[in-house]
Amino acid sequence: MTLPHALSGLGAVAADYDILLCDVWGVIHNGRESWPDACAALTRFNEQGGHVVLISNSPRPSSDVVAQLDRLGVPRDSWKAFVTSGDATRAELAKRAPGPAWVIGPDRDWPLYEGLGLDSAHGAADAAFISVTGPVDDENETPEDYRDRLAAGVARDLELICANPDRVVQRGDRLIYCGGSLADLYESLGGRVTMAGKPFGPIYDLALREAADLLGKPVDRSRVLCIGDGVVTDVLGANRQALDCLFIAQGIHGDAARGSDGRLDPARAAGLLKAETTYARYAMLDLTW
Template structure:
């Protein structure tokens, strides 16, 4: 059974390094979560490094400004690794393309300096997806016909954000992973480097080793996240301990009518994806 600690402080003697998810754990895209941020500040002050590990499709230096704007204190984290950082290697190997690029303008820093040319699905050599162009109003099926053209041509789709949905305030917004799922349904091949895939964990652990000045004991690394098929599965596949934050994107399936964490619902949610979490909490608190 998943352990249910009252707060992060109860785990302080078991782990040295945190790999912490961002969206859904320390902010919701509109505001930061003060108690979660303070928990990370306390951990970093008292115990060790906190590596933020996000499925944002932008390189990490372009996401720090968003964290500052949302009120996430710099004291809450030691280093930051994104899916965008890990994905740039996949994109660079396919330059100059051309690539059919799908995503909003805010994600364009992902392609800076890679020398990629662009084309539509009829002429591209591969597809690069960060999300929907207008994620406030579009849904994956709006892209079905164009994705079908690329799939029929046998193009590989590189998805820089494996998340299927994310919280934006009180709403759930479709992300790049939902387009990747549709592409696979259409018969296309998909490559991803963010969570739950190995590449982003290798980057995060390398950051931890640099901060600690030596090797990191993987048995003393704790991953924190609210996504079962990204954060929990990623930790599970990498053999790392995981603290599942259950009131994130899965909140309605993990809490009872009283708004409190329901252990049976948590176990059912994890079992449905054939993964396990070492620990679970409703929200990240100290």
């Protein structure tokens, strides 16, 4: 088992990279508040000539999520470009217009569908495919609440488009189910699932195009560092793209990678990564400079 190198801070390796592809939820905020040290680290990277591209599995278009970052106090100078799973998923949905689409998710995610010309279905019976952003009531519902409804979709061989591959995110001090947990259930029932967000290629294609625009030249992939706390999204995505990765080992994992001295235990971090057959070059508990 190869251990990640425990970093004292991002500054220890910042000079080795031109681009950071940085996760959002779990790295720079928890849905209730932003983390000043993490934001300051990204700002400093930008100030020293680097370029931070935020890469999020939010199911909404990035233009709609910027206001949320502002409300949480994420400084605009901590990032230079922003791409979301919603941005990447809109292309998949447009291919399938006019549907009709059976949409599952909270009302706040409706900007995902604006301008795509999709008709609405009321359920599996009259749908051409299913589009999932997450549970309708993510404060209270679990994937099991959707088992019977999703089984009806499987019975009709409907494809499920999942706009948020995250299984869970941290909201305050709680873990909340996301679209990926519903997609997992659908697959376990025998259904077909398509996703464009992390760890899948389309979102990285978008992010690297943004990075090239910022650089004004082609991206040297050896000088790109991915940062994230999701093993099966951020770390696996970086591995599939052959990009270096900094694993933020606290986030959704709580104290699982913390040693008895209160600091990162590289062996425990490696255990979290090995469980999903992934590897990260670096690890920290929280993002700091």
